[in-house]
Amino acid sequence: MSRMEFRMQHSEFRTVVRLALGVALVAVLAIGDAFAQDAPPPPPRGRGAGAAGQAGPGGGRGRGGPEAGPIRRLPDGKPDLSGFYNGNGRGANYGLENHPTQGLTPGGQGIIVDPPDGKLPMQEWAKAELASRQTPARGYDDPTAHCIMAAGVPRAFYVPSPFFIMQTPTDVAVLFERMAWRRIPIDANRKHLPDNVRLWQGDSIGHWEGDTLVVDSTNFNGKPWLNEAGEITSHALHVVERFTPVNATTIMYRATLTDPIVYTRPFTIEVQLIRDPEGEMLEVACHEDNQDLQHMKDVKDAGTGLK
């Protein structure tokens, strides 16, 4: 195949992707309507949310510098968050705390802004479980290695993989290139799903506080890992995310995680989401040729005496 032929195919592919994104959004919104309920949402419980424009630690501006222009807005005056983004995770996919590079595991600058020491306030049992997950034999247990669903909440916003935000006055949908999507209804009369419904990404409800989109999520199943390091959440997880646009290309993203089974107190992370006006979503069929899974299963079996 010549380069021209390949690029023509790519052009057609992009058209297909655009159509697929549109269909996906319609499907997401339709599915969401089927779950619509009537009670008001729980009050926001976000901690330490910063004001619009407040810079975070190590917050590189990327494309979101002063030249980026003012916050984009929809006709109703609400910020327009839509577009193609990359999260500036600063190594959080390999540990939320500031940590050095160790062997093949990359270092990270740390994205925890509360508690002030930047440390995860883990309970003792969680420290032991984390140490176990960091042995090679446990690498197989990270659900993303199996290409299962999205990276989870909030991991999907700091993994090194782009995503596309679509927005209407009543819904925000996030399409993660690597896997899956997430729908956030903006509905002041909505309540969370019954407690016995447990989901990989939880059940999310959004509302606006000024220019900040606040998203309250519960009903998690406790299975996702927070990163490749194996940091932990349980089914008791409650996440309050705050999407605060700083300018036309940067969203300050904060998430406060409350999980009394795993942690001794809530903690808050912060990363920037950088919009790339030229970026486009590509197809990722994650399980197409997932040879890693067998390799990691071999290591797990060897580590547990099964092989």
Place this chain on the structure above:
Amino acid sequence: MRGKILSVVAAVAFVLAAAPAIAHHSFAAEFDENKPIKLTGKVVEMRWSNPHAWIYLDVNNNGKTERWAFETGAANGLFRRGWRKEDLPAGTVLVIQGWQARNGSNTANAGSITFQDGKRLFAGSSNPNAERLLEGK
């Protein structure tokens, strides 16, 4: 073809450091930092697949041909870095540095590839540490 390959190398080399590595699993769990390898061979196939692309290399080991599989970044990540399907044809001679899989198979994570004329590419390794480790930084 050689010119085409080198033009791609030159065009994309500067963006590699900034481009995020795309992976879905822990490198340290699958590959062994204590098993660095450096092999020379001919490309049998460049497979554009997910969640990682693979370079299959035939390596002459004392007269016996061994086939090795080198994991790179995901196909979408390689595409964004400027790689195209025709840029690494079968028969291309490469030196590939990386780390062998912990399961002991002829499988490795590709840290860098070097063409016969010495051009070196940190070519979409799924390991974001590859350049630092290979350069001893």
